[in-house]
Amino acid sequence: MGPTQRSDTRAEVVERLIALLEEAARQRVKLAVFPELALTTFFPRWLMSQPEVDSYFESAMPNPSVQPLFDCARKLEIGFYLGYAERTDSGQHFNSSITVDPEGKIIGRYRKVHLPGSVEPRENSDSQQLEKRYFQYGDLGFQAFRGAEHWHSPTMGMLICNDRRWPEAWRSYGLQGIEVMLIGYNSAAFDPNGGTTEDLALRTFHSLLVTQANAYMNSTWAISAAKAGVEDGFGLIAGSCIVDPNGVLVAQAGTMGDELVIADCDLDACRQGREKMFNFAAHRRPEHYRRIVDQVGVELPDWHSRR
């Protein structure tokens, strides 16, 4: 997807999503992946009052604004992944995604676990990364779900944006045997935490690198969809891609705008890795992995203080 401006209405965005679905149907696509927060601009870049923040959230899914997308998908027999800001009945806020099957039924729900950024805004910066302020940490974990029969019932997982940089998230799904990972993202074309060492090229490289490597290391397909381009003056990288279980890019976005990136995903391609190099039962050694769950942050060795 290309950018969505603050002034764009939900109706305008849903119209763009429908146009993409219709073109996808013409090309016999069975599953479409839309980005993180696909219905709005990437609003965590601004410090806002709570009522203003709330205007970016959906309190039901589908809801009247989004219903036309569900209707269109059902008519075209296409499923989709959609990222959106979720407000629950009890008033919780999550950065969420759903997977909808070709009959319009929600078959998977995910809430982003790895929220980047900070609760408090950085001083003297016109661009913030306030996901830790506006969202709660996802409380559903990494739960694989069964894809539609229309897609040959793959074992599937979802991640959102920053999650894709965390190998723990991929492995948690890999240990459930996933065959297709769906990812939506909005990634700044500059360092969202301040600093000048990261630019569009480096951040696009990082996005591809982690998607390719984690797909390979977990013997899964990965479909990763950006919202790209300039939103209200702030750049987002592109880099939407489809990666095979070898970590090889089989399709990639060529523009910063609304665009289809299409590939056939042969689920049997997962078997080479799963049965050999990454036969987890044969080769993993969890007795040596305790630090991964026993500690959160870096714990420097004792001698480090001597440095």
Next chain:
Amino acid sequence: MGPTQRSDTRAEVVERLIALLEEAARQRVKLAVFPELALTTFFPRWLMSQPEVDSYFESAMPNPSVQPLFDCARKLEIGFYLGYAERTDSGQHFNSSITVDPEGKIIGRYRKVHLPGSVEPRENSDSQQLEKRYFQYGDLGFQAFRGAEHWHSPTMGMLICNDRRWPEAWRSYGLQGIEVMLIGYNSAAFDPNGGTTEDLALRTFHSLLVTQANAYMNSTWAISAAKAGVEDGFGLIAGSCIVDPNGVLVAQAGTMGDELVIADCDLDACRQGREKMFNFAAHRRPEHYRRIVDQVGVELPDWHSRR
């Protein structure tokens, strides 16, 4: 390193390693990384009797054959990583590596945790992968160690070959704040587990991909050294490389033979990732990572049997 044939003696190999160290010293190198099993051919490719297998192991390190390498390094004030087959006093066999400081002292020991291949040979194959037969699983875990003052005392880790494909291994070191990862490997230029879908190009791509991505995701330098070329008729990939904490290749082998691959590694380059994107204390969520230690192999979801 280029290939080492079955008929090559330890003295001949050590002579090659010394020639590389001497050239490195002329170029002011402070730390050299040699491959896995650097003193011999990659012998796990053959089914052999135990006495023959034992001839590939070192029962002391250093020992008279290898002492000239230690002496040369101390004279030149270069440290090194060396992979070798280790037989302990109690008769255990490990695929091991050491890091030696510029004074000739062993400052780090590692024993390969992720042994690939199988205990029993595959039938009708002239090339085996019998590491699980000839070695025991490493029993030292992933223990960071302090590099020499001559190298500005980096926090360091070691992996061997197949370990580099396992994000759990990297993260276990990352959680100790490592700044430099040393890796030696021998990777077949074909599928060592049988099969025809992997070739030299794909396997070289995999080797670079996992090294770059895991270096990035753990904000560390990585120095990865192949034994390459054709050993006794069986091809090994090259791909030796030095990767910065952005996952960017800063130096790479250009040949399949003995060759120096050199870079300056600025330890401060680890800070961007460590303090922002991969600030583990701020962003990791271990409460959702339990599967990584609670299960070894894939556990398919309940509904999977219905497929």
